Amino acid sequence: PVSEPYQGGDEIQHPVTLTQGFWLSDHEVTQGEYQSVMGINPSRFTGDSNRPVEMVDWNMAVGYCQKLTERERAAGRITAQQAYRLPTEAEWEYAARAGTTGQRYGELDAIAWWSGNSGGQTHPVKQMGANAWGLHDMIGNVWEWCSDWYGPYPTGSVTDPTGPSSGPGRVLRGGCW
16 A cells, blocks of 8 residues: 555555465575575575575576476476466565565564664575465565566556566565565
């Protein structure tokens, strides 16, 4: 809503309906997880494989999803119809809010690593309080990529939105340290 603190002028509240189920990890991709799939660790803040991987651009995130899909299909852990992918912005917000209607699902210092409590660095995942659906670090520690291009929000009701077909860049959500 317009009354929400830090609400951007380009954010237009509108009804969104999601009709397709999706899965989301309960934490950001860790450096250990990323390295096991990609063979590299591009992170600046290393030393603990449970820290979130950072210094990853959108193409690297999509590449990780593709390689993880190939590995998990080959191992028989997912079917040929299943694939890992980035969430849409609408899916990300739905998961982050976890049924809440307020700006956040708890007090900021209890649920997020941000500039006021992070000491200027990332921290191991799942150290802060989870939202009602058990998802950690949705609004802190590292920014999270979405599949959408950045662009104007619709003004009316939408179903399963995937964002505009092009734009100046991809959508990041969540906030960081």
